[in-house]
Amino acid sequence: MLYPSPASVSRALYERATQFLPGGNTRTTVYMKPYPIYVARGAGSRIWDVDGDERIDCINNFTAQIHGHAHPVINEAVRKQLELGTCFGLPTEAEIDLAELLCGRVRSVQAMRFTNSGTEAVMMAMKAARAFTGRPKIAKVEGAYHGSYDYAEVSLDPSPANWGADPSSIPYAQGTPQTVLQDVVVLPFNNPEAARRLVLAHRDTLAAIVVDPMPNRAGLVPASAEYIQALRAVADEIGALLIFDEVISFRLGHGGAQPLWGVEADLTTFGKIIGGGFPVGAVGGRRDVMAVFDPSGGKPVLPHGGTFSANPVSMRAGIAALQLLDHAAFTRLAAMGDRLRAGINAAFARHGVEGQAVGMGSLLKVHLTAREVVDYRTALPHPAEAHALATFMLGLLNRGVFAASYGLMALSTPMTEADIDHVIGAADEAIGDVARSR
Numbered sequence: 284m285l286y287p288s289p290a291s292v293s294r295a296l297y298e299r300a301t302q303f304l305p306g307g308n309t310r311t312t313v314y315m316k317p318y319p320i321y322v323a324r325g326a327g328s329r330i331w332d333v334d335g336d337e338r339i340d341c342i343n344n345f346t347a348q349i350h351g352h353a354h355p356v357i358n359e360a361v362r363k364q365l366e367l368g369t370c371f372g373l374p375t376e377a378e379i380d381l382a383e384l385l386c387g388r389v390r391s392v393q394a395m396r397f398t399n400s401g402t403e404a405v406m407m408a409m410k411a412a413r414a415f416t417g418r419p420k421i422a423k424v425e426g427a428y429h430g431s432y433d434y435a436e437v438s439l440d441p442s443p444a445n446w447g448a449d450p451s452s453i454p455y456a457q458g459t460p461q462t463v464l465q466d467v468v469v470l471p472f473n474n475p476e477a478a479r480r481l482v483l484a485h486r487d488t489l490a491a492i493v494v495d496p497m498p499n500r501a502g503l504v505p506a507s508a509e510y511i512q513a514l515r516a517v518a519d520e521i522g523a524l525l526i527f528d529e530v531i532s533f534r535l536g537h538g539g540a541q542p543l544w545g546v547e548a549d550l551t552t553f554g555k556i557i558g559g560g561f562p563v564g565a566v567g568g569r570r571d572v573m574a575v576f577d578p579s580g581g582k583p584v585l586p587h588g589g590t591f592s593a594n595p596v597s598m599r600a601g602i603a604a605l606q607l608l609d610h611a612a613f614t615r616l617a618a619m620g621d622r623l624r625a626g627i628n629a630a631f632a633r634h635g636v637e638g639q640a641v642g643m644g645s646l647l648k649v650h651l652t653a654r655e656v657v658d659y660r661t662a663l664p665h666p667a668e669a670h671a672l673a674t675f676m677l678g679l680l681n682r683g684v685f686a687a688s689y690g691l692m693a694l695s696t697p698m699t700e701a702d703i704d705h706v707i708g709a710a711d712e713a714i715g716d717v718a719r720s721r
């Protein structure tokens with residue numbers, strides 16, 4: 284069934300949802316106009332919606348499902364844990380096992396703390412930095428997404444109308460307190476000199492610099508090595524912490540993103556793929572910094588709890604998922620990503636349409652522009668580009684490929700070379716749609 288359709292079961296479900304959920308929605312990122320597509324089931328690299336339409340899943344729950352859907356090894360690990368219980372008011376061995384596995388993969392992580400989402404992980408990392416340094420301010424990159432915490436959302440989507448020569452603290456949500464804006468320093472991406480200058484201007488009050496080395500909302504272009512090394516150096520110079528947000532970028536390699544950039548963070552946040560498809564988040568880092576959470580000597584400097592944090596179902600699913608992610612799996616995912624990016628870029632050239640696929644490893648993003656994308660401002664689509672992207676994404680959707688509406692794709696291990704061929708073919712035809720719409 285072509286989307287949208289008045290006969291769609293998804294449309295009927297959405298109309299029902301509007302009676303009980305604001306705008307028929309409980310998760311802004313999955314909202315679609317005129318109605319969202321409701322999924323019925325998933326298996327491997329495929330999903331089926333309630334109308335029976337089959338699609339290759341190229342977003343995989345916004346990068347979380349690196350093994351696709353219903354992986355038998357993960358399912359078996361979960362089944363075994365379900366028989367033993369789903370959550371307790373006591374710790375279980377599973378959290379030790381997953382922490383040990385992650386600490387073994389990421390050299391900079393010596394101790395860990397589990398949460399229920401990437402948002403919570405970033406929130407706790409920021410709070411830990413404040414507790415450790417005794418300073419109030421956080422620096423973050425313009426346009427970079429770090430979850431739904433007030434401080435993390437600052438300048439997530441500033442418009443050209445409020446751009447200055449230097450980024451400024453712009454609220455994302457109505458009602459953001461002015462005090463929050465005052466305690467967030469916003470940095471330009473991939474501009475080492477400007478970032479250093481802005482950090483030094485707050486040297487006595489800055490607790491941490493938070494950075495995603497390949498921020499999706501800021502274009503999904505990799506940070507330059509010079510930029511990351513400049514942030515590491517200036518953090519050390521002023522006594523602030525460097526926080527790497529690897530909630531998404533941890534899927535770039537066996538040890539995550541840090542080895543690829545040759546840097547070690549003081550704190551690292553995790554989520555998505557470390558839960559094997561179940562709710563999860565984690566913050567880890569230097570043992571002395573992580574000691575702010577330690578309750579063994581009485582009330583910790585930073586108390587932290589969570590009814591479902593480190594629940595054994597998420598822990599066991601995460602262990603199974605990470606054990607499946609060996610070096611060969613990452614090599615294969617990266618090769619598929621390279622082939623897909625090259626195929627889409629060749630299609631843009633063939634049709635004479637301005638556009639590009641960027642990214643690294645199993646992550647890619649399509650931009651309907653020929654200009655060089657280096658940061659949030661160069662990635663922000665002009666109105667004509669936004670219209671072209673919407674045409675392209677609808678073309679993919681109606682040719683059996685599901686990706687994020689803003690052009691993001693995340694590959695999974697069950698994908699085959701035939702799946703990549705299908706996506707390239709669908710992209711080629713969707714680019715043709717764009718060419719004909721002009």
